[in-house]
Structure formats: structure tokens, C-alpha cells
Amino acid sequence: MAIASEDLKFTLQEVLDTFKSCLSEHKEVFLEHYVAGWRGLVRFMNCLGSVFSFISKDAVNKIQILVNHLNGENGAHYVTIQSMVKYELDSQLVDLTKRGSFPESGCRTLLRLHRALRWLELFLERLRTSTEDSNTSVMCSEAYNESLAQHHAWIIRKAAGTAFWALPGRATFFDVLNVGSPEQVMAVLGDTLPLISEVYKVTEDLYAQNNILELP
Numbered sequence: 135m136a137i138a139s140e141d142l143k144f145t146l147q148e149v150l151d152t153f154k155s156c157l158s159e160h161k162e163v164f165l166e167h168y169v170a171g172w173r174g175l176v177r178f179m180n181c182l183g184s185v186f187s188f189i190s191k192d193a194v195n196k197i198q199i200l201v202n203h204l205n206g207e208n209g210a211h212y213v214t215i216q217s218m219v220k221y222e223l224d225s226q227l228v229d230l231t232k233r234g235s236f237p238e239s240g241c242r243t244l245l246r247l248h249r250a251l252r253w254l255e256l257f258l259e260r261l262r263t264s265t266e267d268s269n270t271s272v273m274c275s276e277a278y279n280e281s282l283a284q285h286h287a288w289i290i291r292k293a294a295g296t297a298f299w300a301l302p303g304r305a306t307f308f309d310v311l312n313v314g315s316p317e318q319v320m321a322v323l324g325d326t327l328p329l330i331s332e333v334y335k336v337t338e339d340l341y342a343q344n345n346i347l348e349l350p
């Protein structure tokens with residue numbers, strides 16, 4: 135499976151690099167790189183098996199909505215998350231209290247990925263501090279229950295919970311990451327996590343300031 139391994143190696147490095155290039159010096163988040171980071175994550179998730187495909191389908195769908203905004207005629211307003219929020223709110227392109235005319239607004243679409251980024255942060259932090267006998271399914275569901283689950287209906291929580299049990303064990307998971315020894319995996323996670331946390335925090339603050347953390 136040399137090709138799959140190469141692919142994974144590339145993906146992890148890509149995730150690291152894209153999250154690195156997400157933030158401008160003024161702490162703006164470039165949407166193009168944010169989306170690229172998600173593409174890398176999804177590619178990685180696809181290698182974990184087809185039980186995750188209902189999750190990656192939703193992520194891909196949301197990534198595509200954002201790419202369409204970026205490439206659309208108003209693309210210039212979508213260069214950063216900050217400019218997107220300002221443009222969509224000023225132009226009243228966001229459903230604020232109930233779903234209506236703008237089911238594909240950039241603001242509500244990105245919010246879903248943003249919440250998933252919190253799951254990722256919690257999961258990777260658990261992975262980084264795990265020991266040989268830690269269980270990836272448990273780490274994954276704990277991270278999920280502390281974050282995304284609160285925003286999901288019962289049926290989605292149930293499906294996600296079932297999929298988590300199909301995750302490979304820690305040793306296999308680390309092999310699949312293909313960065314080298316467990317120590318090297320820990321080091322890469324240690325490099326990646328602060329970048330992801332920072333992007334998460336900047337986005338969270340922006341959404342809080344604009345009072346759009348609960349968009350329908």
C-alpha cells in the first residue's frame with residue numbers, strides 16, 4: 135500500500151502547513167487555506183474506512199459551499215473569514231434566527247466546520263497525551279460529547295457513536311498517520327495543535343463578537 139501511505143504522509147504535512155498559513159499577521163483567517171486544511175482532514179478520514187463516509191460527505195458538501203462563495207462573483211468578500219462575516223451580515227445574507235432564504239450562507243456553513251474543529255482539537259489533544267493502552271474510540275467519543283454532540287440531533291449522535299467504534303486502535307492509528315515512531319507522532323501533534331487552537335479561537339471570538347454562534 136505504498137501509494138496510500140504516501141498519500142497520508144502528504145495529507146498530514148498538508149494539514150500542518152495549511153493551518154500554519156491560515157492566519158495573517160493581523161490574525162485574519164484566510165478562507166482559502168482554511169478550506170484547504172479541511173480538504174486534507176477529509177482525505178485522511180476517507181482512508182479510515184467507509185463507515186466514515188456519511189461524515190466526510192457532509193464535510194465535503196460544506197467545503198464545496200465555501201469554495202463556491204470564494205469562486206463566485208462576490209469572491210473578493212470571502213478572502214478572509216472576517217471579511218465574509220462583515221459582508222454577509224451587512225448585506226443581510228444570513229438567516230439569523232430560523233432557517234429561511236439563505237441555507238448556504240458562508241457564516242452558517244463555516245460555523246458547522248468551526249464546531250467540528252473544536253472536536254478535532256479535543257481529540258488530537260487526547261491522542262497527544264495518550265498512553266499505549268488508551269482507546270481511540272473512547273477518546274474520539276469523549277471529544278465528540280464535549281463539543282459537536284451538543285449541536286447534533288439524537289439520530290446523528292447515534293450514527294456518529296456507532297462509527298467511532300470502527301476506529302482503528304492507537305497503534306494502528308499511529309501507523310496510519312505514517313509520521314514515524316509514536317514519539318514523532320506526538321511531536322507532529324504538538325506542532326499542529328497550537329495552530330489549530332489559535333485558528334479556532336480567532337474564529338470563535340469573531341462569531342461571539344457578532345453574536346452569530348447559534349446560527350440555524
Ligand SMILES: CCCCCCCCCCCCC/C=C/[C@@H](O)[C@H](COP(=O)(O)O)NC(=O)CCCCCCCCCCCCCCC
Pocket residue numbers: 175176178179182186188189192193246247249250253274278282290294301350
Ligand atoms: C477520526 C474519525 C472521524 C470522526 C469525526 C467526528 C465528527 C463526527 C461528526 C458527525 C457528523 C455527521 C454528519 C452530519 C452532520 C450534520 O447534520 C451537521 C450539521 O449540519 P447542518 O446544520 O447543515 O444540518 N454537520 C456538522 O456538524 C459538520 C460535521 C463535519 C465533520 C467533519 C469531521 C472531519 C474529521 C476529520 C478527521 C481527521 C482526523 C485527523 C487526525 C490527524
